[in-house]
Amino acid sequence: MAITFDDKYAESKANRPPNYALMRVLIYGALLTWTFVALFPLYWTLSTSFKSAVDVTQGNLIPWIDFQPNWKGWRSLGLSPDTIFGISTPRDEFIGRFINSIITSVGSSMLALILGSLAAYGLSRFTYKFGFMRNDDILFFFISQLILPPVVLALPFLVLYKFLALLDTYPGMIFIYTLTVLPIVIWIMRDQFNTIPRELDEAALVDGLSHWGVFFRIIVPIAMPGMVAAFILSLILTWNEYYFAALLTSTNAKTLPVMVASQTGSQGISWWTMAALSTAAIAPLAIVGIMLERYIIKGLTAGAVK
Amino acid sequence: MAAPPQFEHARYTQNRGAPIPAARQSMGRALIWFGSLGLLAMILLQILDATGTLPIGFENWRPTLYAYVAWAVALGTGQVLVRGEPGWRALFVLPAALFTIAVVVFPTLFGFYIASLDWNLSSLDGPKFFGFGNLVLLMQDPFYWNSLLNMVYYVALVLVEYAIAFGLALLLNADIKARKFFRVAFLLPFMLSPVAVSWMIGKSMLESRFGPVASFLRDIGVESPTFFSSPWVARLSIEVMDAWMTIPFMMILLLAGLQALPREVVEAAKVDGANAWQSFWKITFPLMLPVSVTAVLIRTIFKLKLADIVINVTSGGPGGATDTVSSFIFRVYRDRSNVGYGTALAVFYLIAIIIFLILMLRVANRLTRNVTDQ
Numbered sequence A: 001m002a003i004t005f006d007d008k009y010a011e012s013k014a015n016r017p018p019n020y021a022l023m024r025v026l027i028y029g030a031l032l033t034w035t036f037v038a039l040f041p042l043y044w045t046l047s048t049s050f051k052s053a054v055d056v057t058q059g060n061l062i063p064w065i066d067f068q069p070n071w072k073g074w075r076s077l078g079l080s081p082d083t084i085f086g087i088s089t090p091r092d093e094f095i096g097r098f099i100n101s102i103i104t105s106v107g108s109s110m111l112a113l114i115l116g117s118l119a120a121y122g123l124s125r126f127t128y129k130f131g132f133m134r135n136d137d138i139l140f141f142f143i144s145q146l147i148l149p150p151v152v153l154a155l156p157f158l159v160l161y162k163f164l165a166l167l168d169t170y171p172g173m174i175f176i177y178t179l180t181v182l183p184i185v186i187w188i189m190r191d192q193f194n195t196i197p198r199e200l201d202e203a204a205l206v207d208g209l210s211h212w213g214v215f216f217r218i219i220v221p222i223a224m225p226g227m228v229a230a231f232i233l234s235l236i237l238t239w240n241e242y243y244f245a246a247l248l249t250s251t252n253a254k255t256l257p258v259m260v261a262s263q264t265g266s267q268g269i270s271w272w273t274m275a276a277l278s279t280a281a282i283a284p285l286a287i288v289g290i291m292l293e294r295y296i297i298k299g300l301t302a303g304a305v306k
Numbered sequence B: 001m002a003a004p005p006q007f008e009h010a011r012y013t014q015n016r017g018a019p020i021p022a023a024r025q026s027m028g029r030a031l032i033w034f035g036s037l038g039l040l041a042m043i044l045l046q047i048l049d050a051t052g053t054l055p056i057g058f059e060n061w062r063p064t065l066y067a068y069v070a071w072a073v074a075l076g077t078g079q080v081l082v083r084g085e086p087g088w089r090a091l092f093v094l095p096a097a098l099f100t101i102a103v104v105v106f107p108t109l110f111g112f113y114i115a116s117l118d119w120n121l122s123s124l125d126g127p128k129f130f131g132f133g134n135l136v137l138l139m140q141d142p143f144y145w146n147s148l149l150n151m152v153y154y155v156a157l158v159l160v161e162y163a164i165a166f167g168l169a170l171l172l173n174a175d176i177k178a179r180k181f182f183r184v185a186f187l188l189p190f191m192l193s194p195v196a197v198s199w200m201i202g203k204s205m206l207e208s209r210f211g212p213v214a215s216f217l218r219d220i221g222v223e224s225p226t227f228f229s230s231p232w233v234a235r236l237s238i239e240v241m242d243a244w245m246t247i248p249f250m251m252i253l254l255l256a257g258l259q260a261l262p263r264e265v266v267e268a269a270k271v272d273g274a275n276a277w278q279s280f281w282k283i284t285f286p287l288m289l290p291v292s293v294t295a296v297l298i299r300t301i302f303k304l305k306l307a308d309i310v311i312n313v314t315s316g317g318p319g320g321a322t323d324t325v326s327s328f329i330f331r332v333y334r335d336r337s338n339v340g341y342g343t344a345l346a347v348f349y350l351i352a353i354i355i356f357l358i359l360m361l362r363v364a365n366r367l368t369r370n371v372t373d374q
Helices: A020-048 A053-058 A072-076 A089-125 A135-147 A150-164 A170-194 A198-206 A211-222 A224-239 A243-248 A256-265 A271-291 A293-300 B022-051 B062-083 B085-114 B133-139 B142-156 B158-173 B179-191 B194-205 B212-219 B231-259 B263-271 B276-303 B308-313 B325-336 B339-373
Strands: none
Touching: A020 A271, A020 B158, A020 B179, A020 B194, A020 B231, A072 A271, A089 A135, A089 A170, A089 A211, A089 A224, A089 A256, A089 A271, A089 B085, A135 A170, A135 B085, A135 B339, A150 A170, A150 A243, A150 B085, A150 B325, A150 B339, A170 A224, A170 A243, A170 B085, A198 A211, A211 A224, A211 B085, A224 A271, A224 A293, A243 A256, A243 B308, A243 B325, A256 A271, A256 B194, A256 B308, A271 A293, A271 B179, A271 B194, A293 B179, A293 B231, B022 B062, B062 B085, B085 B339, B133 B339, B142 B158, B142 B231, B142 B276, B142 B325, B142 B339, B158 B179, B158 B231, B158 B276, B179 B231, B194 B231, B194 B308, B231 B276, B231 B308, B263 B276, B276 B339, B308 B325, B325 B339
16 A cells, blocks of 8 residues: 555655655555456456357467457447448347337436536525424435436336336336435435525526526526436446346336346347347447546546545 | 434524414315315225225325325424424425334334234135244244344354454555555445345355366365355355455454554554554454444344345245245245245244344343443
């Protein structure tokens, strides 16, 4: 742990401790080791999707040196260059699940963002009293939903959705995903609204805007970074959600994770196909994540540090 | 989630605008009453239809859902009509509150009801009242207690995850080049789907014949490495996958904490001649306690939901060694369609974790209070 602040606060080279060079080696060694740990499974999956059977069993790792990459895995999904314009049942299946995942995750993240932002704004600006509940209690009521494990709601929802004919439908999945991310959205957005000075609201009120006018015209544009953060975080959680999707969907609204899971379960499925499928399933969020990394960090750290 | 909620009470408590005309107020009240009566009437009609007393022929319970939405709209509009400005303000929180009541509070209460039934969805006879029968069965179910015990192990391992995450956060906080690259690389596993990771790591990298990890272990002399055949190794393999995906979350939280540390305090320690090890344990670690407690607490809450990897990699095996409560109940439903028993297990689990988290919060409060008092 010697790395703590030694380097950060070493003012000049003269001030450096005697073991400075060794420290640098250790720090970068540790950083590179963990980079390897974090990235190797991704590299493994991506490279396996271009391997054939021999390369898999021999554990070849480096393309063009150890093994000759081919499109086998992607061809079996109908996503290789030579099959992309042809007819392919696996691809239709994949695209269908992909679209389902987009509809449910974007739909629920939007709904959670709308409901959550409104509630968070209200709780950060006004004093409420619903029965015995004050602002603190209302906030705790919302946030405490985070504790609820999906398993508690899964079977009741199965029964309720059967009664309501919402099993295996988009609205059904959107509702249940919204509830899983709503506490997080409320948490992030309240933190965001608390950082916006109230004087701004007051000035706009004096200018004759209503509270709702202030919210939409003044506050929402300023709070945009927080909203993006909350949206991206919701998107990650809902896109990857498996438990509810496995229990509550069958054919119409089946999402990508359920498809991936059903493929891993079946015996005899080839590694290159699974690797291609896994790559295709994680790629969208990995790309979004890399591009919008600072929003994810903003969302994750909301309210954690004063 | 994280820090205790603090409330600066809002200043807009004064009533703005003109007094509300009595006619408008009574109209609002009528609207709320009308909406509530409509909702109750619809529920009553549907119950009568469902029990066969008054066969109307509803296809499903959707009319009740629509009646609830209509009631919610009536309630919101009524608030504005009756109370004016405060009503408009209530409209900010009402949608989220009514949504949460409909999709969380009601289903949870309904869950308590199902838990008292003997109800197999695939059998032809409907639900039978079972009282505390499911609880008695639960007490005698060794597999359930086994999965609860596994949760204790998994939760205890959060501390190991925390130690690694703290180390990584310190690394990222050091004076390094390409910090952004390392941060993105470290964060990447967090964005992946547990199901995809189940295959990527659990089923392919940890495959015992030609997975890369097995090959590597063979190369360094481990004979016939397997990852999912002995209980503790299997449990740790699951834990490694889960940790791989979630350490980034704690790491980011701790990194934010480190970056918010007051610089002067840390520098003062240096001037006083403290070495890095001392300044970490005497200064950095205590100052980081509140953030640490937050990170561990949130991580524990998420750990208690662990299921996807177990379902997809081991299905709880070998012999239930990797089973979590969620994955066990998943199979109780999948294999036996037993909604009543499965829900009873889940409700029992919910009560157990609420008690556990309350105790944990107590300890957490004591820990952080000691720091802030000094």
